[in-house]
Amino acid sequence: DIQMTQSPSSLSASVGDRVTITCRASESISSYLNWYQQKPGKAPQVLIYGASTLQSGVPSRFSGSGSGTDFTLTISSLRPEDFATYYCQQSYSPEKTFGQGTKVEIK
């Protein structure tokens, strides 16, 4: 199975900060990489799909990049509602593995 490794596992940041989360696949997944946001007690929601395409309705401060094995999610200017846990997921193989998650907390 393809393994997905996110870093960091958690981070503390302030409102207005630029935040970058990385995700590495154990083998090439082309651009079959999605990013999800999950808030406590809620189901995840997709932010970015195909490595860099913003899901409809998602603010433009979120962006994604990368291909092959290395990917990045960037929040250009952190807002209070962005404090959540973020997961990458590969959809290249039928077993759609997730990264372990990155919790973004308030500094």
Next chain:
Amino acid sequence: EVQLVESGGGLVQPGGSLRLSCAASGFTFNNYEMNWVRQAPGKGLEWVSYISSSGNVIYYADSVKGRFTISRDNAKNSLYLQMNSLRAEDTAIYYCARDRAGDYVLLIDYWGQGTLVTVSS
């Protein structure tokens, strides 16, 4: 409006069985591939199983292979997960989740609210 509503969770003893259901509405169910994804308390997301729109292609995570069975009834707009030989490590919220496929993209675009399965004696 797309809705996915899970049911069937609860408390079960180790070695027991449980059947989860997911009622879909607001879209043409038989056009979409579906998944089950779970999340243990305080842990991350784990993909569990996938079923194609017709039901003839199925995949499982290694952790549940041979114990869980995914199925669907397109006439009833419903997705199912039969879980046998349950273990403590199967304790989790189970989400029903819809795939959306396009040119070189595949993502989960809708999730249910989840149903909690607790395996404990």
